[in-house]
Amino acid sequence: xxxxxxxxxxxxxxxxxxxxxxxxxxxxxxxxxxxxxxxxxxxxxxxxxxxxxxxxxxxxxxxxxxxxxxxxxxxxxxxxxxxxxxxxxxxxxxxxxxxxxxxxxxxxxxxxxxxxx
Amino acid sequence: xxxxxxxxxxxxxxxxxxxxxxxxxxxxxxxxxxxxxxxxxxxxxxxxxxxxxxxxxxxxxxxxxxxxxxxxxxxxxxxxxxxxxxxxxxxxxxxxxxxxxxxxxxxx
Numbered sequence: 001x002x003x004x005x006x007x008x009x010x011x012x013x014x015x016x017x018x019x020x021x022x023x024x025x026x027x028x029x030x031x032x033x034x035x036x037x038x039x040x041x042x043x044x045x046x047x048x049x050x051x052x053x054x055x056x057x058x059x060x061x062x063x064x065x066x067x068x069x070x071x072x073x074x075x076x077x078x079x080x081x082x083x084x085x086x087x088x089x090x091x092x093x094x095x096x097x098x099x100x101x102x103x104x105x106x107x108x109x110x111x112x113x114x115x116x117x
Numbered sequence: 118x119x120x121x122x123x124x125x126x127x128x129x130x131x132x133x134x135x136x137x138x139x140x141x142x143x144x145x146x147x148x149x150x151x152x153x154x155x156x157x158x159x160x161x162x163x164x165x166x167x168x169x170x171x172x173x174x175x176x177x178x179x180x181x182x183x184x185x186x187x188x189x190x191x192x193x194x195x196x197x198x199x200x201x202x203x204x205x206x207x208x209x210x211x212x213x214x215x216x217x218x219x220x221x222x223x224x225x
Contacts, residue, residue: 002159040125043160043205043215056212090159104148104209108159 003027006091006109013081014117021076021112023091029107031097032074034066037088037111049074050097081116088113121208123216130224135193137219139206142187149182150207151191154218160205163191198223 004025013019025032034046048056049068063085065077074091092106121141129135141149147168152160166173166180166189173180179192189208193200203218 002161004159006159040217042121042217045213092159104213105150105162105165106152106160106207106213108152108161110157110159 002107002109004091004093004107004109006089006112008112009110010113010115012115012117013078015081015083017081018077018079020078021089021091021114023074023076023109025072025074025091025093025107027093027107029093029095030071031094031104032068032071033092033094033097033106034074034076035090035092035108037090043090047076048097055097078114081114083116086114086116121206121214121216123204123206123219125217126220126222128222128224129196131196131198133196135191135196135200135221135223137191137193137204137206137221139189139191139216140187141189141206141208141214143208143210143214144187146187146208146210148209149180149189150209151178151180152205152207152215154203154205156202163204193221196221196223198225 007022031050036044046060047066067075088111090111091109094104094106123139150165151163153163154160177194181190201223203220205218206216208214
């Protein structure tokens with residue numbers, strides 16, 4: 001148990017569906033992240049929120065829309081996805097983020113395995 | 118962008134030592150991490166090293182850092198079947214970069 005919980009664990013959706021991924025952390029951290037994990041590729045950072053403010057958006061298509069209502073919760077809203085978006089989506093948190101951070105030890109959830117048909 | 122590279126696969130026999138290697142390009146790196154991912158789970162931090170160190174030992178794990186060559190390694194002594202997993206190298210420089218992961222298979 002890492003203190004970061006993701007739901008659902010598995011999600012199958014059609015290209016015209018709208019769904020949301022949820023992440024919750026119980027660690028009192030100030031930064032939360034969405035990563036995409038595809039086989040044999042480095043983890044891809046998608047979004048970072050630091051103190052509820054979005055600080056990074058790494059050229060992610062607009063069909064992915066993050067939401068961070070408070071420091072403990074993070075959502076990823078999905079709509080009109082493509083089959084190539086099928087991957088494991090990982091949420092993570094850390095004490096802080098950005099230049100000057102002492103370190104960024106990340107605590108990951110178990111991920112949502114997404115399949116887009 | 119800055120790269121972090123790892124070989125994709127490593128296979129060892131139970132009881133042997135495993136050495137997982139990682140190279141990176143970001144010369145401004147401050148912290149370097151090793152994460153472990155077991156099937157169906159997220160990444161779990163195993164150990165990390167600050168860039169002004171060249172070695173860190175933690176029980177069966179030894180991390181070696183050659184900052185000049187930008188080379189990081191993780192040695193697992195007396196490898197067990199429970200060590201079978203994917204191991205990710207991550208480097209914190211201007212941002213956090215991950216490698217693609219090395220899948221370690223431990224044969225009985």
